[in-house]
Amino acid sequence: MRVGLFVTCLVDMMRPSIGTAALKLLEGAGYEVVVPATQTCCGQPGYNSGERKSARALAEKVLGEFEGCDYLVAPSGSCSGMIRTHYPDLFRGEPALAARIERLAAKTYELTDFLVNVAKLKQVPGTFNGSVTYHDSCSGLREMGVKTQPRELLAKVQGLTLKEMRDSETCCGFGGTFVVKMDEISARMVEDKCKNIDANGASAVVLGDLGCMLNIEGRLRKRGDSRTQVLHVAEILAGRDEV
Amino acid sequence: MQSQAMHFKARARAALVNAGLQRGLSKVDGFAAKRAIAIRELEDLEGLRTEAAAVRDRALADLDVWIEAFEREAIRRGATVLYAETGEDVSKLVIEICRRHGLTKAIKSKSMLSEEAQLNTALEGAGVQPVETDLGEYICQLADEPPSHIIAPVIHKTRADIAELFARKHHRPQLDEVEAMTREAREMLRTHFLSADLGISGGNFLIAETGSLALVTNEGNGRMVTTMPRVHVAITGIEKIVPTLEDLCTLMRLLPRSATGQSISNYFTLATGPRGEGDLDGPEHMVFILVDNGRTNLVGSDLQEMLRCIRCGACMNHCPVYQSVGGHAYGWVYPGPMGAVLTPAFLGVEKALDLPQASTFCGACSSVCPVKIPLPDLLRKLRERQVERGLRPWYEMLALRVWGWTAQHPRLYALAAAIGVRCLRTLRNSDGMIISIPFASGWTNTRFMPAPSSGRTFRALYAARAKR
Numbered sequence: 079m080r081v082g083l084f085v086t087c088l089v090d091m092m093r094p095s096i097g098t099a100a101l102k103l104l105e106g107a108g109y110e111v112v113v114p115a116t117q118t119c120c121g122q123p124g125y126n127s128g129e130r131k132s133a134r135a136l137a138e139k140v141l142g143e144f145e146g147c148d149y150l151v152a153p154s155g156s157c158s159g160m161i162r163t164h165y166p167d168l169f170r171g172e173p174a175l176a177a178r179i180e181r182l183a184a185k186t187y188e189l190t191d192f193l194v195n196v197a198k199l200k201q202v203p204g205t206f207n208g209s210v211t212y213h214d215s216c217s218g219l220r221e222m223g224v225k226t227q228p229r230e231l232l233a234k235v236q237g238l239t240l241k242e243m244r245d246s247e248t249c250c251g252f253g254g255t256f257v258v259k260m261d262e263i264s265a266r267m268v269e270d271k272c273k274n275i276d277a278n279g280a281s282a283v284v285l286g287d288l289g290c291m292l293n294i295e296g297r298l299r300k301r302g303d304s305r306t307q308v309l310h311v312a313e314i315l316a317g318r319d320e321v
Numbered sequence: 322m323q324s325q326a327m328h329f330k331a332r333a334r335a336a337l338v339n340a341g342l343q344r345g346l347s348k349v350d351g352f353a354a355k356r357a358i359a360i361r362e363l364e365d366l367e368g369l370r371t372e373a374a375a376v377r378d379r380a381l382a383d384l385d386v387w388i389e390a391f392e393r394e395a396i397r398r399g400a401t402v403l404y405a406e407t408g409e410d411v412s413k414l415v416i417e418i419c420r421r422h423g424l425t426k427a428i429k430s431k432s433m434l435s436e437e438a439q440l441n442t443a444l445e446g447a448g449v450q451p452v453e454t455d456l457g458e459y460i461c462q463l464a465d466e467p468p469s470h471i472i473a474p475v476i477h478k479t480r481a482d483i484a485e486l487f488a489r490k491h492h493r494p495q496l497d498e499v500e501a502m503t504r505e506a507r508e509m510l511r512t513h514f515l516s517a518d519l520g521i522s523g524g525n526f527l528i529a530e531t532g533s534l535a536l537v538t539n540e541g542n543g544r545m546v547t548t549m550p551r552v553h554v555a556i557t558g559i560e561k562i563v564p565t566l567e568d569l570c571t572l573m574r575l576l577p578r579s580a581t582g583q584s585i586s587n588y589f590t591l592a593t594g595p596r597g598e599g600d601l602d603g604p605e606h607m608v609f610i611l612v613d614n615g616r617t618n619l620v621g622s623d624l625q626e627m628l629r630c631i632r633c634g635a636c637m638n639h640c641p642v643y644q645s646v647g648g649h650a651y652g653w654v655y656p657g658p659m660g661a662v663l664t665p666a667f668l669g670v671e672k673a674l675d676l677p678q679a680s681t682f683c684g685a686c687s688s689v690c691p692v693k694i695p696l697p698d699l700l701r702k703l704r705e706r707q708v709e710r711g712l713r714p715w716y717e718m719l720a721l722r723v724w725g726w727t728a729q730h731p732r733l734y735a736l737a738a739a740i741g742v743r744c745l746r747t748l749r750n751s752d753g754m755i756i757s758i759p760f761a762s763g764w765t766n767t768r769f770m771p772a773p774s775s776g777r778t779f780r781a782l783y784a785a786r787a788k789r
Contacts, residue, residue, distance in 0.1 A: 085780065128705035260642075
């Protein structure tokens with residue numbers, strides 16, 4: 079089975095180690111993994127800003143790059159959510175393309191969802207000495223139904239204990255362009271999130287989306303917390319030595 | 322209510338540093354917690370939500386037919402049915418009713434539509450004294466402030482604020498306990514209940530098959546307003562119609578649970594026609610005013626799903642943006658995600674530019690909406706309208722188009738990404754954080770930006786690995 083890894087633009091630029099970790103997990107689960115070299119962005123920034131034209135063009139580009147794979151997997155609930163739940167909306171009234179898009183949408187997975195529900199992963203290579211808390215990213219949780227999957231996988235990490243924080247399902251305030259358009263409200267939301275992380279006291283906050291990751295880590299460091307690690311779930315599952 | 326929706330950002334900024342308001346907003350969580358408990362009583366919440374959405378869609382699909390049916394049944398039972406196209410028309414009709422019947426004092430139960438119509442101001446201008454009798458609305462009226470939450474109008478006020486307000490307005494010694502304050506308000510309101518000749522209510526639902534008004538309240542004032550005065554005027558939006566009593570039951574299983582976390586509200590009133598022969602109480606005249614005020618524009622549009630709304634307020638109770646800034650920031654009658662759609666939809670997209678942007682699309686609202694309104698999708702459609710009509714700033718559009726275009730050209734994109742990564746890395750400190758980025762102060766004022774963790778993009782690293 080061939081899995082197409084959609085790395086996402088933010089992982090590509092900001093934290094390539096997450097892409098490496100995802101690759102390791104997928105290959106470790108026995109899949110042939112391809113990484114289409116021309117991949118860029120899923121089109122979500124344009125789509126969520128009301129600029130459908132570029133979103134549609136990028137969706138068609140992703141379709142061309144990934145429709146030959148058996149699965150499309152992304153280490154992001156937000157980008158996989160864009161492809162699975164929103165791409166079909168961009169091709170209303172174009173039946174031929176719409177049918178192909180529907181097929182792509184149906185085989186698109188968020189990484190942990192794929193590892194649990196398709197790959198049925200029994201064990202993970204990662205180890206972690208200490209407690210972690212999991213932040214539920216909005217799109218992963220509400221568009222892709224990612225809730226138990228990362229927790230199930232984290233439970234397989236040797237030495238790790240999961241310690242739930244308060245309001246783990248509340249948005250961190252990133253929201254794509256929201257973070258710059260409504261910066262003050264966003265700042266308040268991420269501060270609330272950081273307070274809950276702080277009160278929880280885990281050694282690491284683990285999550286599945288880069289937007290939340292940059293937002294939360296940036297705020298934690300600014301408020302003087304240099305202790306709490308901020309890790310993508312793929313990094314912790316694959317083992318930090320790989321990073 | 323005069324719209325201030327164009328000033329969302331400024332009002333939100335003020336709200337974020339308003340200590341009293343922030344204390345009040347911390348109570349919103351309580352509604353969400355109570356809802357979470359109340360929905361456990363339902364065997365199949367998802368099925369019920371789907372059914373409720375279908376009930377609303379059925380009514381909206383043939384709205385004209387159901388309105389006619391409602392009118393026929395209401396008239397048959399002795400009520401009068403009037404129509405108002407705008408908020409001003411509502412005020413005109415109510416004032417005309419006052420003149421015709423010689424009415425001088427109106428007791429009101431909660432009606433968001435009367436806020437849309439700025440009815441109180443119009444009544445005062447016409448020499449009719451309006452008295453709000455919902456405790457929260459009464460406090461708003463004393464303070465001369467609009468409500469900030471559709472279910473809990475004074476959630477922005479503290480107990481101390483209200484104690485001080487009562488002492489000043491009631492000319493009585495300042496009280497401290499909520500119970501005592503409530504008792505004092507009851508005493509004040511009692512004389513109004515007994516002396517008013519007009520009762521004005523809103524309406525949660527209108528039932529077509531019986532021509533009835535359904536009212537969901539907790540304080541009992543709604544029942545006084547609809548039964549004690551000589552004339553009862555019910556003001557509702559045209560979309561509040563449901564075909565049958567059976568449909569009403571479906572929606573009632575969800576409304577109080579979604580709104581306040583109650584299995585059923587303290588009072589539920591089904592008012593059908595004026596006082597009949599042999600009836601012990603009830604008004605001599607019952608008048609319905611069915612209001613459009615922008616609603617028909619939504620019928621058949623890509624925003625029609627918003628008309629399903631049953632005004633429970635669950636969307637705002639679960640909205641992290643509402644919880645941060647409260648209701649007044651939204652600048653018009655309806656706050657939260659509900660208002661972020663309704664305000665531009667009713668008043669015009671150009672009159673509320675920030676509201677569709679005031680969302681992270683986290684989806685908490687739509688996940689609790691009892692009638693499954695896809696609020697983030699509707700907000701996105703409003704953003705699309707802003708773009709289509711050239712209402713977004715040029716630099717935002719430029720940035721989006723440059724990004725979109727570059728992303729469609731992978732080689733150029735790879736080059737830009739490589740340069741971007743290097744530039745960002747030159748800005749990082751020893752902890753890998755960027756303290757300040759020119760043109761991105763919105764981000765770096767309140768947080769650092771983690772720098773790219775590697776000097777090369779994933780795709781460059783992967784290509785190098787493939788070569789090896």
